[in-house]
Each structure stands twice: as structure tokens, then as C-alpha cells.
Amino acid sequence: MTPLLTDRTALTLHRARATALFLQEEAVFEVQDRLSEVNKTFTDARIVTGFPQVWQPYQTIPDAETLDLQPESLDLVVHAMALHWANDPVGQLVQCRRALRPDGLFLGLLFGGQTLHELRAALAQAEAEVTGGLSPRVLPMAEIRDLGGLLQRAGFALPVADSFAKTVLYRDAAHLMRDLRAMGEGNALHARLRRPTSRAVFDRAAQIYAQSFATAEGLIPATFEIITLTGWAPHETQQKPLRPGSAISRLEDALKVATKPS
Template identity: 65%
Template sequence: MSSQPNRPTDRPAPQLIDRAALAQHRARARRSDDLRRALFLHEAARDEAQDRLMMVNREFKSPAIVTPYPEVWQGLLPGAKIIPDDDVLDLEVGAHDLVIHALALHWANDPVGQLIQCRRALSADGLNITLAFGGETLAELRAALGQAEIEISGGLSPRVLPMGEIRDLGALLQRAGLALPVADSLPLDVSYSSALHLMRDLRSMGESNALGARLRRPTRRAVLLRAAEIYAETYAREDGRLRATFELVTLTGWAPDESQQKPLRPGSAAHRLADALGARETPLKD
């Protein structure tokens, strides 16, 4: 019995995101009359970015914005280059003093690669603002769908994208080579009359399931109805409406430059912390 050497296959590596399906979902959303209303999360991200820019004492002359919905960002930054969130971003190296990556990182097959591309597009001391969904996003829907599917089908299938925790998302900035990284989150508490209305909203904003490992057949009606029941039983507010959580994480980092502040070397402090606090220092025993 002879053995054959291992040979590389021509099959591409499996992708987390089915970009073709994502494009179809977004195209369908654009044909929907509910799109403008459903883009409230992208509008919240735009407003958050605008607030951050107002706190930066600088005029940006060559901004770029990465977004699946350019109409939301039109007019915010005059002369901005607005591009789609493709796997390979249409950004020129060192051409921008500001790059905003707007609520699309969760659909990237390579999130770190997206931030690295933003970093490469920045000129020295340029600013990157990335707005992304955090780990608390759709926690209620994920729990209800998971429980319903286990009850009805006896198993789980990939339905909702995994969302990064804020600590993990913040670490992406350093991996991308950005300096002075900051990450913080803003919880958005939205209410719906039913879980089915929430699912319809997600569909209207192009956020339907586009995972590469998703089931390739429609979800059983019994699963959806049971999920709606579980959602109503578990997450109803006092007014009878259902809570839906979206966590908006804002990541900021700068392209390294010699003019930026740098941390002091350990042991180089000129004053003791105890003196500054007016506290008595107690030496510890060895």
C-alpha cells in the first residue's frame, strides 16, 4: 500500500462571512421602504463620530469613511472619500488624516486586516475612529433563538454573528499598529412590540444572517414563533414592549508620530504619588 504525499487543494479556505449573501441582503434592504427608518443605528454611529471629532482640536483636510450606507454620512465631512466595506478597502497608503470605519467591522472576514488597512491609509498622526457592535448586542435575541432551536430542533445552528467584547476590540487597535488606543462603549436600549418586529428591522437594515456556516434553508416557522414567545416571556419591559440591546463600541487610535505623547519610563517620576495625594506611605515587609 503506497502513500501519497500531501498536496494542496484548490478549494479556498472557508470564510466566516458569505460576502455574496451579505451583498444580496443589503441590495434587498435598499429596495425596502423601511430602509431609512431602519438605519437608526448607523445614524447613531454617525452622531457618535461627530461628537468625537468635536472634541479633537484639529481640522481634517483629507478624511475617508468606510460604510455600507454612504447616504448616512453624506455632508458630515466635506470632501470626504466614502467607500464600501470591501475585504480590500479602496484606500491609498498615507493619503488621509482621518479614517472612519463605520459599523461594518462585524461583517469583515478579517477585522484586524480592516484596521491595518485603515492604519496604512493614515498620514503621520492621522486619526482612526472605528465604530462597531459590542458583545452585548442582540444578547436577548441570541438567547431566545438558541433556546427555541434547541427545543424544536434539538440543536443549534449559526444565526447571529459573534460580537467582540470591548477589551478584545480595543486590543485590535494595538495589533493594527495604532498609537494612543482608546475603547469605550455606549449601550443603546431599543424597544419593540415583538421579537418578530425586531427581526424585520434587522432584515430592513441588511443585517440578515450571512454567516458562511449558516443553514441554507429557511428557518422553521415553529422556531421563530417559539423564539418570539421566549423573548416576550423573558425580556418584556413594564410597558409591555420588549427590550433589545445594541452596544455601540467606539475605538480611536492614531498613526504613530514623534510629536505624540509617550509614557514615562518606569522610575522616572519626579514626585511621589503619596505626596500628591497627601497620604502616608507605609513600607511593605519583604
């Protein structure tokens, strides 16, 4: 049996406490941009997300192991910034594929392998120096070169995987780790340590981070790589996805969702 990657109970608790959702909001803008470049109107859409408040007023479902989706019931499924926590990412993609009608569109957004590479390096070196070993601290994330293959395995046509990176500057490592908790992206690994970590590990990690990566102004950068997956449910008159470009219409217009007046 494949070991579990994610402790779903811990993940749910972390998300419930989240207050800093700027990267989730970035995903909304990215989807808006992508849909503005597709010559198609979507009328039956679902957003798979751990943060439904970000996607209001659209119809959302939780990123549970078994998704609440009916076969061939939708023309658009967006898996929004949750696939990196999936214990079975291929299974999630397969469920999304089955929920699409022919020529339906899938968009998936998730953190990629370059995410937090600075923090991972600093923590690994610090823990090795202080304790002589390593423990799971930062979620292992897929590389973009592997994700296109997952789309094909799930049965999508015209699979495309591309990425962009956002760099956020922080005062120090403690500031970054507090922000990760505020994002709901704290350590929810099933194999994580269940006892407190020595303060010496974090203090040494902060030193390494600053020495290795600090800017001239003394701030530390944190890289967040966001990978976007695009795939279509096969159809004989398949259209080809266009390159992402500048948004020219609102997401509400693309999904034909009526918003309530304030």
C-alpha cells in the same frame, strides 16, 4: 485556511434592501461628537461604510476585503458600522493604519458583544428545544476587552476602546427581526442554514423572549452595543485623544467639506 465568517454576496443584497438606517445615523452623530473634542482639523478623510448614502457629502469607500486606500494619503479614516462583518478585522485595521499619515486619526464603530443578547438567548433556547441542535443565526461580535488589543496589533498608538448601548423597544420578536432585515443586518453568515427554519422555532423563540425580557407594557427590548475604537498613526509629537463630550461643531466643519446649497 480560516473559515469565512461572512457571505459578502448575501450581505450586499441585504444592504441594498435596507430602509431603516437609524443606527447608521447614530454613528454619524457619534463621529461628529468625537471630532468636536479633537483639537485638529482634518482635510483628507475617508469613510469606510456599507451605507454611503448616510455619509453624504463625505468621501466614502466600500468595506471591501481590500480597501481602496493609498498609503499615507489621509489624516482621518472612519470605519463606520461595518467592521463586525469583516472576515479579517485585523486586516481592515492594518489597511486603515497604513493609509494614515503620521498623527492621523482612526475612528472605528461597530456592534459589540452585548448586541442582541436577548434575541440570541431566545433563539438558542428555542432551537435547542424544538430541533435538539443549534445553527448560526446571529453574528458573533467582539467583546470590548479584546478590541483594544486589535488596535495595538494593527500598529495604532494611544488605542482606546469604549462603548455605549441603545435599547430599542419592539412589539414582539417578529417585529424586531423585520427591523433587523430593514437595517441590512439580517443573517449573512457564511455558515448559516440554507433551508427555511421551522416556524415552530420562531414561535417558541418569541414566547421565550416575551417571558424573559418583556417590559411591564408588554414590549420587548433589544440591546445594541456600539463600540468606538480610537487610534492614532504614531508620531513623535503625538497628541492625546480627549474624552468624548457634547458636540459643539458640525461634522462638515470638522472635515472642512463644502456642502452644496439646496
